[in-house]
Amino acid sequence: MADAVERARLVSELGRVQDLVRQLDQQLQAPSPSPASFELCRHLAHQIVALTDRSIGMVRACPDLHSPPPSSGAGSPLSSDAASDHAHHHPFSRPGPAATVSPKKRKATARWTSQQVRVSAGAGAGAEGPADDGHSWRKYGQKDILGAKHPRAYYRCTHRNSQSCPATKQVQRTDDDPSLFDVVYHGEHTCRPAAAGAGAKRAQPQHNPHAHAALQGLAASLTVATADAAIGAAANAALPPMTPESCPVRGASSPWSLASPVGSDSNGWCNLQDVSPCPLPAGYRDWASDGDLQEVVSAFAAVSSGAHLPPPPPALDNEFVPLDCFGFDHSFNGMDAAMPGLFYP
DNA sequence: TCAATTTGACCGTG
DNA sequence: CACGGTCAAATTGA
Numbered sequence: 001m002a003d004a005v006e007r008a009r010l011v012s013e014l015g016r017v018q019d020l021v022r023q024l025d026q027q028l029q030a031p032s033p034s035p036a037s038f039e040l041c042r043h044l045a046h047q048i049v050a051l052t053d054r055s056i057g058m059v060r061a062c063p064d065l066h067s068p069p070p071s072s073g074a075g076s077p078l079s080s081d082a083a084s085d086h087a088h089h090h091p092f093s094r095p096g097p098a099a100t101v102s103p104k105k106r107k108a109t110a111r112w113t114s115q116q117v118r119v120s121a122g123a124g125a126g127a128e129g130p131a132d133d134g135h136s137w138r139k140y141g142q143k144d145i146l147g148a149k150h151p152r153a154y155y156r157c158t159h160r161n162s163q164s165c166p167a168t169k170q171v172q173r174t175d176d177d178p179s180l181f182d183v184v185y186h187g188e189h190t191c192r193p194a195a196a197g198a199g200a201k202r203a204q205p206q207h208n209p210h211a212h213a214a215l216q217g218l219a220a221s222l223t224v225a226t227a228d229a230a231i232g233a234a235a236n237a238a239l240p241p242m243t244p245e246s247c248p249v250r251g252a253s254s255p256w257s258l259a260s261p262v263g264s265d266s267n268g269w270c271n272l273q274d275v276s277p278c279p280l281p282a283g284y285r286d287w288a289s290d291g292d293l294q295e296v297v298s299a300f301a302a303v304s305s306g307a308h309l310p311p312p313p314p315a316l317d318n319e320f321v322p323l324d325c326f327g328f329d330h331s332f333n334g335m336d337a338a339m340p341g342l343f344y345p
Numbered sequence: 346t347c348a349a350t351t352t353g354a355c356c357g358t359g
Numbered sequence: 360c361a362c363g364g365t366c367a368a369a370t371t372g373a
Binding site: 138139140141142158 | 348349350351352
């Protein structure tokens with residue numbers, strides 16, 4: 001029986017997280033980033049992580065809060081996989097070419113950032129598959145999935161060999177709507193978008209002038225996630241108005257079709273069926289088309305799920321590598337288990 | 346000729 | 360043993 005006290009505490013914790021995110025946002029907007037402000041950013045980030053960790057612990061400790069929200073019948077996104085429940089947990093494996101121990105071996109322990117997205121087939125581009133997400137993918141497999149009408153296709157980044165880019169994705173047409181695809185992204189792109197933007201460098205993620213947008217999105221996502229955690233009206237009442245539409249993450253549609261699973265429906269999907277851009281400030285668009293959106297979203301997903309960046313370390317178990325984005329280099333061992341409710345529903 | 350896709354087999358997990 | 364994920368040989372296309 002989730003006592004109201006526990007809920008109130010959780011809401012309060014998440015509210016603090018949101019405040020911290022806003023502070024971080026403000027720091028990132030500072031015109032001339034100084035080492036001091038960078039340090040502050042780091043500090044804020046650590047606090048955010050610690051608080052979210054605690055919040056998740058609270059949710060876990062309380063069975064009622066922990067129980068998943070009843071999927072609002074309207075076609076649960078993963079209904080196609082409902083028959084096989086591992087389809088939901090995507091413990092990803094195979095950390096890239098460096099782990100050439102023996103072929104066809106998978107590491108069960110490796111956990112990658114995993115982002116679930118539902119996209120529609122590009123309207124004009126035919127219904128072959130989801131719209132281009134800005135990266136070049138190479139198909140390496142296809143499987144018929146039990147209980148699903150359509151096979152699942154497996155893609156890896158074209159630059160996997162040349163640049164050791166570990167990113168992969170799985171694409172599966174939804175059962176109910178053939179024009180919709182469920183896309184699960186694993187890993188992060190470490191490759192350079194070679195021909196994409198003329199000489200677009202993704203060298204210094206920190207002090208990214210657009211990073212604050214992602215943080216705002218994160219703040220919005222936290223709001224939604226709170227609601228997802230069955231906090232419901234209490235949370236929404238306690239938090240400042242921030243509509244899901246204000247989440248830049250959801251607007252990453254042109255041409256990016258990537259979204260954070262946090263601010264999504266009850267199953268962690270972010271429905272991008274509506275490919276028409278959602279109302280976004282111009283900055284968000286520019287940023288999204290720049291590729292930085294994915295970077296930041298992935299970064300947060302990585303932070304949340306304890307993923308790491310290549311090149312893969314030789315160690316099998318402790319697989320954390322510092323994120324260059326915010327310098328989240330400590331205290332994430334706990335985070336590995338901290339966010340599964342959000343990323344591994 | 347090379348790159349991308351297809352497809353059946355292999356492997357680890359539950 | 361069934362299933363999902365991956366590999367790699369064969370095939371296709373530019």
